[in-house]
Amino acid sequence: MRRRCIMSDPRDEAARYLARRRSPGDGADDETTVSSTPGAAAAVDRAAFIESAIQVAIRRGDFDDLPGAGKPIEGLGTHHDPDWWIRRKIETENLTGLGPPALLLRTEDRELDGQLDLLGRESDVRAVLEDFNRRVIEARRQLQGGPPVVTAPRDVEAEVAAWRERRSARGVASSAEAAPARPRRRLFGRRPR
Template structure:
């Protein structure tokens, strides 16, 4: 079932398109402008019809301010909220990504078991810091410093030595399930 107003808007748009196809050279209107105007008129008519039908009534959040805007104007508020709600990572300018990675790097290094792996991760981090400093893509400046690999490896080894030694897997299993040793 078609709404009569919608049908009338389509008929009017078709009539105007036929007239513009015949007389574009005479009217001086650039080609495509009339189609854009017709499309805008059709969309506006469809919106008005939907409003009259009540399709926009009782929408969630109607009449309430948008959450997360704060008191200052941030044109990127919506993308920041999307990143937070979707828990997206790896998005943003290199300066911010490297700063965040730098803060979490020690924890990541502590998960590694071999010195060569720690050196590889640090070399990769330093390479990306140097590349980001060379890029002139705009955005915030890269203030993250490359890390001294030898100093970081020594700090990693100290943190590793200070950690309590985990009991063997069999002892952990016995404790967890309350199994006693047969003797």
């Protein structure tokens, strides 16, 4: 005689049905085995339910026309990087300010001249350089691990002098690019003869 388990959820009944269909034998012993080991029964029921839900979704067409279907995953095969998904998320979302200080300072050091050129006053340039140097020294002092800080602090006076030179060179270049002035035409009245 088969014992019947009382279930409150119809989805669990469907999962049990599918588990009995897949198990070898006639299925008469399945319910007794399930009732004797509740932890294993729950795992089998859960796995069967998940598998049946996936099969139903496939039949409905929920997995058809997914982006990237039939294409290889980008970036696989070059090297093993356990954090590939983090790097890809940072790239696709264009997130900044994430990562160890050593890497952030290297990136900022590379782009610092361009950022300084956008500033119009010498006091602003000095403030940015002093802040950068403070953060480099602070990153060298911390002992939290990660890559070593190889970024050197910048000489404020030398950088200000270089900023002045670049600024004056831009001023000369912009005046040379200006078109020669044409004689002005009068809007109203006669042209000069």
